[in-house]
Amino acid sequence: MADQDRFARALLAVARGLGRIARERARAGDVTPQQAETLQLIAERGALSTSTLATLLGIDPSTASRNLSGLERAGLIARQKGSDDGRQTDVRLTPRGRRAAQSVGNGATSAFASLLDRVPRGERARVIDALELLVKVLDQTG
Amino acid sequence: MADQDRFARALLAVARGLGRIARERARAGDVTPQQAETLQLIAERGALSTSTLATLLGIDPSTASRNLSGLERAGLIARQKGSDDGRQTDVRLTPRGRRAAQSVGNGATSAFASLLDRVPRGERARVIDALELLVKVLDQTG
DNA sequence: GGAGGCCCCTGTACTCTACAAGTCTTGCTC
DNA sequence: GAGCAAGACTTGTAGAGTACAGGGGCCTCC
Numbered sequence: 348m349a350d351q352d353r354f355a356r357a358l359l360a361v362a363r364g365l366g367r368i369a370r371e372r373a374r375a376g377d378v379t380p381q382q383a384e385t386l387q388l389i390a391e392r393g394a395l396s397t398s399t400l401a402t403l404l405g406i407d408p409s410t411a412s413r414n415l416s417g418l419e420r421a422g423l424i425a426r427q428k429g430s431d432d433g434r435q436t437d438v439r440l441t442p443r444g445r446r447a448a449q450s451v452g453n454g455a456t457s458a459f460a461s462l463l464d465r466v467p468r469g470e471r472a473r474v475i476d477a478l479e480l481l482v483k484v485l486d487q488t489g
Numbered sequence: 490m491a492d493q494d495r496f497a498r499a500l501l502a503v504a505r506g507l508g509r510i511a512r513e514r515a516r517a518g519d520v521t522p523q524q525a526e527t528l529q530l531i532a533e534r535g536a537l538s539t540s541t542l543a544t545l546l547g548i549d550p551s552t553a554s555r556n557l558s559g560l561e562r563a564g565l566i567a568r569q570k571g572s573d574d575g576r577q578t579d580v581r582l583t584p585r586g587r588r589a590a591q592s593v594g595n596g597a598t599s600a601f602a603s604l605l606d607r608v609p610r611g612e613r614a615r616v617i618d619a620l621e622l623l624v625k626v627l628d629q630t631g
Numbered sequence: 632g633g634a635g636g637c638c639c640c641t642g643t644a645c646t647c648t649a650c651a652a653g654t655c656t657t658g659c660t661c
Numbered sequence: 662g663a664g665c666a667a668g669a670c671t672t673g674t675a676g677a678g679t680a681c682a683g684g685g686g687c688c689t690c691c
Binding site for chain 2: 351353355358362364365367368369371384387455459460465466470471474478482484486487
């Protein structure tokens with residue numbers, strides 16, 4: 348099979364598997380998958396504008412706005428009119444939001460740890476390196 | 490950073506990037522992401538029951554049933570009462586469904602090909618091997 | 632100071648999802 | 662064979678996430 352086909356099949360299967368795990372975790376946890384995603388992104392990048400967030404997540408700005416409304420209602424983020432540019436909205440985590448992001452991160456780490464355990468010890472470094480390279484490539488495309 | 494953390498972060502980022510690409514493709518194409526997913530799974534595995542499909546996708550059987558209803562309405566799959574077990578439903582692709590699955594597969598391959606192009610030539614085999622290993626691990630968990 | 636453009640939010644409609652409850656089928660027990 | 666528990670599927674209901682269209686506020690450049 349050509350490399351392109353193997354690559355595409357593998358990526359589709361990975362997406363499927365990761366989606367499945369995300370749904371399992373969502374059923375168990377207290378925040379929705381998209382909320383978790385958004386929280387973690389803000390935690391990583393610090394303050395963001397709505398449109399920047401939308402771009403990073405690959406969603407429509409209107410969708411990002413609505414998602415943020417939910418997080419704001421839950422008291423996990425705070426929105427404030429941008430200080431330099433009044434059109435923008437600065438999004439920041441509240442203390443509760445920071446704790447939630449932390450908890451989400453820990454949950455993800457432990458959920459994925461059992462996966463890593465199944466990777467033969469000698470292969471782990473290679474798998475992680477490959478994934479990080481893939482992330483870099485994915486970010487370039489976005 | 491510990492391997493577990495690197496692994497978790499990378500997987501989350503990969504999931505995010507793949508989700509973004511899936512949404513871009515959905516906006517362009519004629520079938521929804523979940524329909525594409527379902528079609529491809531049936532194309533890979535042949536005839537399936539509703540609950541098997543649900544398990545493979547990691548979704549609730551009721552959700553799988555509803556998704557199949559949409560595909561049936563679109564004339565892409567056919568449902569038939571199971572011959573051995575009357576409780577089950579055998580799901581098969583129609584000729585149109587087979588063509589649609591093919592087209593979805595080609596679309597995915599070409600969408601991902603540009604990603605693979607950005608991976609340095611010498612790394613490609615390693616990345617693909619790592620992904621295939623990851624798929625195996627993900628399937629074990631499910 | 633006006634015009635056009637950008638950022639954000641809201642209205643609307645659709646997909647995907649899960650949980651609960653109901654129907655039909657099977658298989659087991661008596 | 663009758664009854665009954667368990668399984669597979671579907672439908673009722675509710676909620677999250679998504680995109681496109683449109684409107685209001687703010688910035689920039691002329």
